[in-house]
């Protein structure tokens with residue numbers, strides 16, 4: 139049995155120190171679901187801004203289910219990992235057609251919905267419905283690696299299993315909502331990655347790493363992820379006051395988002411040569427008059443992208459592209475670019491076009 143003092147100390151601390159976040163005002167399943175999906179891979183302060191904007195536009199499941207994908211993607215722009223936004227839309231549609239327009243209070247049923255895995259299902263069950271299901275995020279992993287003085291990386295199978303088991307065992311009867319949040323909040327605010335605030339920690343008397351004097355050595359580092367640098371090029375093609383944009387294919391990276399054509403540099407190619415080639419391959423357009431605008435650096439998953447960006451012009455008068463790498467195209471006025479959903483680096487490129495068109 140876990141020592142009750144640990145649970146009481148943690149719940150008491152959370153009651154005094156938990157941040158007042160928008161979804162903590164209601165604990166509505168829809169609010170918990172949206173916030174948890176947004177929180178995957180995104181910082182809390184950023185999520186609060188996106189969450190409030192999202193609720194202004196889509197206050198409930200029904201309004202989301204009726205939305206157009208492009209509008210959802212546009213609202214999601216900047217959060218990255220766009221499959222999350224598409225899955226929200228798919229799930230809202232499914233729930234409105236088959237589940238009485240509500241998230242089910244059933245762990246197994248939640249797991250069958252698009253984009254809902256073990257973590258999110260646990261979060262909805264415990265935070266929205268106050269049911270005893272564990273959740274483990276990076277904060278809980280770090281906290282437990284210290285609390286239980288775990289001598290192996292937290293992502294290793296056995297350690298990972300231990301952490302999930304402990305997270306389940308520790309939940310006090312009828313208090314899953316606050317206990318799970320308290321664990322994550324303590325990791326986020328006190329048991330910090332680099333300088334844990336042990337002097338302010340309500341669990342210090344329970345912390346094995348603290349007792350052993352090895353806090354600085356926990357969590358044990360796992361294998362570092364390989365980082366892959368990529369050099370790419372992108373071109374803003376202007377013609378008679380309009381700009382060429384195209385919608386990416388549904389099974390490509392950044393599916394269904396709009397873009398300026400471009401791609402990766404091949405061996406021994408300059409960015410200018412690559413852009414001319416990419417335009418020819420993707421659209422059959424011949425371009426010329428390349429003018430460098432900027433270089434954008436962007437990270438996603440393990441890739442570090444350097445994106446060289448150019449203005450360019452159309453050679454010849456034919457404005458109808460052959461769509462070899464896209465599903466739709468537009469010749470859009472500069473002010474219309476606001477209405478389309480672009481990947482983050484292309485949105486940054488649009489911002490840097492100000493005064494250049």
Ligand code: SF4
Pocket residue numbers: 281284285328329330334335336337339340341342345347348353
């Ligand atoms: S005592 Fe320090 S290391 Fe242990 S749980 Fe608290 S903050 Fe983390």
